Structures are given as C-alpha cells and as structure tokens.
Amino acid sequence: MNKINSIKPLRVGVLGFGGLGQAAARVLAVKKEMIQVAAADAAGYLYQPEGIDPDLAIRTYQQKGSVGHLGELSQNSIKDLIERADVDGYFLALPNLPNTFMSEVVELFRELGWQGVLVDALKRTSALEMMLQKQEQLQGAGITYLTGCGATPGLLTAVANIAAQSYSEVHQVAITFGVGIANWEAYRATIREDIGHLPGYSVEEAQAMTDAQVEALLESRQGLLSLENMEHADDIMLERAGVCSRTQVKVGGVVDTRNAQKPISTNVKVTGRTFEGKISTHTFTLGDETSMAANVCGPAFGYLKTGFSLHQRQLYGVYTAAEVMPQFVR
Ligand code: NAD
Numbered sequence: 001m002n003k004i005n006s007i008k009p010l011r012v013g014v015l016g017f018g019g020l021g022q023a024a025a026r027v028l029a030v031k032k033e034m035i036q037v038a039a040a041d042a043a044g045y046l047y048q049p050e051g052i053d054p055d056l057a058i059r060t061y062q063q064k065g066s067v068g069h070l071g072e073l074s075q076n077s078i079k080d081l082i083e084r085a086d087v088d089g090y091f092l093a094l095p096n097l098p099n100t101f102m103s104e105v106v107e108l109f110r111e112l113g114w115q116g117v118l119v120d121a122l123k124r125t126s127a128l129e130m131m132l133q134k135q136e137q138l139q140g141a142g143i144t145y146l147t148g149c150g151a152t153p154g155l156l157t158a159v160a161n162i163a164a165q166s167y168s169e170v171h172q173v174a175i176t177f178g179v180g181i182a183n184w185e186a187y188r189a190t191i192r193e194d195i196g197h198l199p200g201y202s203v204e205e206a207q208a209m210t211d212a213q214v215e216a217l218l219e220s221r222q223g224l225l226s227l228e229n230m231e232h233a234d235d236i237m238l239e240r241a242g243v244c245s246r247t248q249v250k251v252g253g254v255v256d257t258r259n260a261q262k263p264i265s266t267n268v269k270v271t272g273r274t275f276e277g278k279i280s281t282h283t284f285t286l287g288d289e290t291s292m293a294a295n296v297c298g299p300a301f302g303y304l305k306t307g308f309s310l311h312q313r314q315l316y317g318v319y320t321a322a323e324v325m326p327q328f329v330r
Contacts, residue, residue: 009031009032009033009034009035010033010034010035010088010089010304010305010308011034011035011037011038011049011086011087011088011089012028012034012035012036012037012038012087012088012089012090012091012301012304013036013037013038013039013040013081013085013087013089013090013091014028014036014038014039014040014090014091014093015039015040015078015081015090015091015092015093015094015105016040016041016092016093016094016095016189017039017040017041017057017061017067017093018041018093018095018186018187018188018189019181019186019187019188019189019190019293020093020121020187020190020293020296020297021039021041021093022054022058022061023291023293023294023296023297024036024091024093024297024300024301025039025052025054025057025058026054026058027293027294027297027298027301028054028301029054031301031329031330032330033305033329033330034301034304034305034329035051036051036052036054037049037050037051037052037085037086037087038052038081038085038087038090039052039057039067040067040077040078040081041061041066041067041068041077042066042077043065043066043068043073043074043075043077044066044067044068044069044071044072044073044074044077045067045068045071045072045074045077045078045080045081045085046067046068046070046071046072047071047081047084047085048071049086056070057070078105078108079108079112082108082109082112082114083112087116088116088117088308089116089117089118089119089304089307089308089311090116090117090118090119091119091120091121091297091300091301091304092105092106092118092119092120092121093121093300094189095188095189095192095193096122096123096124096127096189096193097189097192097193097203097206097207098203098204098207099124099126099127099203100127100130102120102122102127102130102131103127103130103131103134106118106131106134106138106143106145109141109143110137110138110141110143113141114143115141115142115143116143116144116311117143117144117145117146117304117307117308117310117311118143118144118145118146118307119145119146119147119149119300119301119303119304119307120145120146120147120148120149121148121149121150121151121154121296121300122147122148122150122153122233123150123152123153123193123232123233124193124203124231124232124233125231125232125233125235125236125246126231127233128147128148128153128233128236128237128320129233129236131145131147131318132147132236132240132318132320134318135317135318136317138316138317138318139316139317140316141316142316143316143317144307144308144310144311144315144316144317144319145307145317145318145319146303146304146306146307146318146319146320146321146324147233147318147319147320147321148233148234148237148320148321148322149299149300149302149303149304149321149326150295150296150299150300151177151266151286151292151295151296151299152175152177152232152234152251152253152266152268153232153233153234153237153320153321153322154295154296154299154300154303154321155286155295155298155299155321156175156177156234156266156268156284157175157234157237157238157320157321157322158299158321158322158325158326159268159284160173160175160234160238160243160249160268160270160322161238161241161243161322163268163270163282163284164238164243164244164270164272166272166274166280166282167270167272167273167274167280168272168273168274168275169272169273170243170244170248170270170271170272171244171248171271171272171273171279172244172248172249172250172269172270172271172272173234173238173243173244173248173249173250173268173269173270173271174249174250174251174268174269174271175232175234175249175250175251175252175253175267175268176251176252176253176264176266176267176268176269177251177252177253177254177266178253178254178255178256178262178263178264178265178266178288179253179254179255179256179262179263179266179292180255180256180259180260180261180262180263180291181255181256181257181259181260181292182258182259182260183257183258184214184215184218184257185211187292188211188214190292191214191218191225191255191257192206192207192209192214193206194225194227194255195209195214195217195225197227197230197231198225198227218257218258222258223256223257223258223259224254224255224256224257224263225254225255225257226252226253226254227252227253227254227255228252229250229251229252230251230252230253232249232251233320234249234251234322235247235249235251237320237321237322237323238322240320240322240323241320241322241323243322253266260291261288262288265285265286265288266285266286266295267283267284267285267286268283268284269281269282269283270282299321299326301329302326302327302328302329303321303324303326304329305326305327305328305329306324306325306326306327307319309327310324
C-alpha cells in the first residue's frame with residue numbers, strides 16, 4: 001500500500017518535549033497526513049494510538065514536568081517507547097548534550113531492531129559526521145535517517161544548494177540567523193548548545209552549567225548571544241552535496257533570549273560566478289514573523305515525509321537535508 005497517498009495518516013512520534021517538541025505537537029495538530037501518537041521526555045513517555053491531544057500533553061508537561069503523567073513515567077523513556085509503540089517515524093527533538101547523545105539514541109533504535117524513518121535537527125558538524133558514519137549500519141537495519149533537517153542546518157542549507165545552481169563556481173555561502181525567544185527556559189538545550197559555541201566555552205562546559213550560571217551569563221550580555229564562525233554542519237552538508245568546500249561556508253547569528261522578536265533577519269547569501277563570468281550573490285531572507293520553532297519543525301516534518309517515500313522504496317541509510325527535497329505535509 002502506498003502510505004503517502006493513502007487516507008490513513010502516518011503515525012509520528014516526537015522524542016523530546018521541550019521547546020521544539022511542544023512546537024512540533026502544535027505543528028502536527030493541524031496536519032491531516034500525519035498524526036502524533038507518541039512523545040517522550042527525560043522522565044516518561046506517552047503513547048496514544050488514536051492521537052495525542054497537544055494542549056493536554058503540553059499542559060501536563062509544563063505543570064508536572066513530564067508527559068509520563070498522562071502515559072508512563074520511566075527513566076528509560078526512549079527505549080520503553082520504541083519497544084511499545086507502533087510508530088512509522090520519529091522527529092528527534094532531543095538535546096545533543098553531550099555531543100554524542102543523538103548518535104547513541106540512533107544506536108538504540110538499531111539495537112532494538114526498529115525499522116522506519118528518523119529525522120533530526122542536529123547542529124554541530126562533529127555530531128552530523130557521527131551520523132554519516134552510520135550509513136552502512138542504518139542501511140542494513142532498514143532505517144531511513146535524515147540528518148540536519150532543522151532551520152540551519154536544514155532549510156537554509158537546502159536553499160543554498162538550490163541557489164548555487166545558477167553558478168559555475170560557488171565562492172561563499174554565508175548564513176546569518178536571528179532568533180528571538182521570550183525566555184531562555186523554553187529552549188534550554190538550544191541556548192546551552194549556543195553557549196557551547198561562544199569563544200572560551202565547550203559543549204561539556206555548557207552542559208555542566210547550572211541554570212543560575214546560564215542566567216548570570218545571559219544577564220552579563222543583556223540577554224544577547226552573538227555567535228560567529230560557528231561549527232555548523234551546513235559546511236559538510238554543502239561539501240557532500242558538491243556545492244563548495246566546507247571552508248567556504250560561514251554561519252553566525254544573534255540570539256535574543258528576552259524578546260520574541262528576532263534581533264536581525266535570518267538570511268543565506270550564496271556568492272558565485274556564472275558561466276558568463278559575472279560574480280553575483282543570491283540572498284534568501286526568512287520572514288521576520290516566522291519563529292525558530294516554525295522554521296525547524298516545518299522542515300523536519302517535510303523531510304520526514306520525504307523519508308517515508310524513500311523508505312517505501314527500500315532506500316535506507318543516511319541522507320542530509322541538502323541531498324533530498326522536503327515534501328510539504330498537508
Ligand atoms: P529543550 O531543552 O527545550 O527540551 C529537550 C527535551 O528533551 C526535554 O523535554 C527533555 O525532557 C527531553 N530529554 C532530555 N534528555 C532526554 C532523555 N534522555 N530521554 C528522553 N527525553 C529527554 O530543547 P530544545 O531547545 O527544544 O532543543 C532541542 C534540540 O533542537 C537541541 O539539540 C537544539 O540544538 C536543536 N535545535 C536545532 C535547530 C536547527 O535549526 N537545526 C534550531 C533549534 C534547536
């Protein structure tokens with residue numbers, strides 16, 4: 001049966017129920033082709049084959065700390081959920097702390113003999129490299145894995161690949177993002193991982209910081225994190241797609257942790273030379289009204305849908321967001 005064209009919606013799970021996980025539940029709530037049947041956080045999981053009520057799940061998580069209060073409380077929530085739930089594909093909205101965490105989660109799916117589609121919104125080059133190394137194992141396991149499918153890497157990396165097609169030679173891809181969030185606690189992992197990109201900080205140091213230390217750091221910077229020359233996987237994704245060398249890709253941005261409005265517009269600039277010898281720059285700018293959550297979760301599910309069509313054709317293994325197109329989820 002062709003699941004994509006069938007009336008029966010694809011059964012989706014979301015691992016991680018923080019800022020992105022909750023936004024993902026809201027994004028899915030208005031979709032007909034996908035239904036969220038599973039969610040997990042650090043303290044529990046929820047599996048409802050008939051579909052999860054996002055408002056109830058979010059309220060429970062925010063008031064009691066875990067969706068497990070509606071489902072099952074567990075210290076091994078991911079493993080328990082994978083074993084118990086009938087799910088076609090998962091969006092991994094988990095913190096990548098430590099930098100090997102997501103790789104270990106994928107290993108768990110494989111060890112448990114799970115088959116289906118997985119999509120992540122990984123950011124760091126070194127973390128995405130770990131996923132690319134799993135190509136053969138995941139291919140053998142019957143898992144279709146789409147990596148780097150958020151906003152950057154993700155949407156903007158894919159745009160850069162398309163924009164590059166006008167040129168005979170690509171000189172630079174420059175991604176500049178602006179993120180505005182009203183309070184950092186709604187996106188703890190995102191902010192901690194961003195701190196790990198600041199000069200003088202590592203992922204391990206950022207992970208070890210207490211909430212009070214994070215608050216003190218943000219206070220000392222008036223709530224703003226300015227990031228330059230980040231270790232972002234857009235570089236190897238574009239290199240792998242043949243667009244340019246990783247050294248020609250630059251990523252930086254500004255995160256305002258006290259204001260839902262973006263401090264600057266998010267854009268990608270792709271500079272190159274056409275076959276006529278003209279040097280030019282294409283610029284693609286995201287609408288300022290679109291939030292980080294909209295620009296991460298939308299693409300993640302678009303790539304998940306692509307993943308289902310690849311999986312149906314027995315195309316397993318690892319793909320990046322710059323190699324395949326996302327499909328719009330209705
Ligand atoms: P968050 O801190 O708000 O939420 C993390 C969630 O994961 C929480 O619900 C927590 O309970 C759960 N969790 C933690 N450990 C777990 C475990 N062992 N088992 C099950 N659940 C566990 O995180 P966030 O700010 O939503 O960010 C999630 C990820 O998305 C981060 O890694 C971030 O870097 C990434 N991200 C990517 C992009 C992009 O454009 N590519 C943009 C933003 C965020």
